[in-house]
Amino acid sequence: MIYLTGSSGFVGKSFLNYFKRDNVRISSRGKESNIDGAEVVIHLAGKAHDLKNTAISQEYYEVNTELTKKVYDAFLGSEASVFITLSTVKAVADDVDGILIEDHGANPITHYGKSKLLAEQYIYAKGIPDDKRVYVLRPCMIHGPGNKGNLNLLHNLVSNNIPWPLGAFDNRRSFCSIDNLMFIFKELIERVDIPSGIYNLADDEPLSTNELIVLIAQSQNRRPHLWHISKKLIENVAILGDKLHLPLNTERLQKLTSSYVVSNAKIKSAIGKPLPVSSREGLLKTFKSFNSK
Numbered sequence: 001m002i003y004l005t006g007s008s009g010f011v012g013k014s015f016l017n018y019f020k021r022d023n024v025r026i027s028s029r030g031k032e033s034n035i036d037g038a039e040v041v042i043h044l045a046g047k048a049h050d051l052k053n054t055a056i057s058q059e060y061y062e063v064n065t066e067l068t069k070k071v072y073d074a075f076l077g078s079e080a081s082v083f084i085t086l087s088t089v090k091a092v093a094d095d096v097d098g099i100l101i102e103d104h105g106a107n108p109i110t111h112y113g114k115s116k117l118l119a120e121q122y123i124y125a126k127g128i129p130d131d132k133r134v135y136v137l138r139p140c141m142i143h144g145p146g147n148k149g150n151l152n153l154l155h156n157l158v159s160n161n162i163p164w165p166l167g168a169f170d171n172r173r174s175f176c177s178i179d180n181l182m183f184i185f186k187e188l189i190e191r192v193d194i195p196s197g198i199y200n201l202a203d204d205e206p207l208s209t210n211e212l213i214v215l216i217a218q219s220q221n222r223r224p225h226l227w228h229i230s231k232k233l234i235e236n237v238a239i240l241g242d243k244l245h246l247p248l249n250t251e252r253l254q255k256l257t258s259s260y261v262v263s264n265a266k267i268k269s270a271i272g273k274p275l276p277v278s279s280r281e282g283l284l285k286t287f288k289s290f291n292s293k
Helices: 010-018 057-076 111-126 149-159 178-190 209-219 231-244 250-257 265-271 279-291
Strands: 002-005 024-026 040-043 082-086 133-139 141-143 175-177 197-201
Touching (some): 082 178, 178 265, 178 279, 209 279
16 A cells, blocks of 8 residues: 555646556545555655745745654654655755766755755654665656646747747756656565665756757747847846846846756666656657647
8 A cells, every 4th residue: 555645736646647546545634644554655745846936934844844754753653664755956956066966965045945955864864774665756847747837938938939039058957757757656666676765866868948949849830939149148138137127137047047967877777777758758748738728
């Protein structure tokens, strides 16, 4: 029996669609630590990163930290043998210089990242019994049908035939397909030879924002519109935006053009199998699902 928290979220719903529902017991609010009879605990309940910056900071710690503590304590006191929880790469770093690996020194900036890191630290402070397996998964941005997230802005631009004006900037970002995430869940649940530990999750190939624009256009049978305006000109406009409170400022430009590459070498080595979905396949599937709405 699999005990699942966070069934109403995007990943939770995908989990229920992927695994047989009659083998999954869904937790109810306030009873997340009632896991009697479960063999596997999948802890997905959490407060996601707030893109609009309207969340109260304390909420992150109440949900991401304290709730994880309760569920993990219940797991340790139960007969369940497997515990899998979703953390995030943002528990380590908000910006990455190079490629992010698991032993990178953690220095989160946001309350989201800090609350997730505190949950990780609690798990390892409590320890992992020899007869149990514990997996802390750090995915980068998860995407799939029904979940737009940060890809919403780009999709709207292409859908409205608005050119992408930052084509001169070359960045690389990692993404995580929901199909690859479900595949990893299945491997971790069913196999006993994968060591406990912290694992980054990402698709194999990081893609540039320009490549995302091309894929979105491809999903709509459109021609992509990429404008390669001088970087210096764009940067000067962003500086002006700081002073005049324009939509494009230096902070937003940095977010739109920065790189965030995540290594998946450790999880792939542990599983010993290729991921079933390529980066482009997964994103194209996601973008096509947006078009049907």
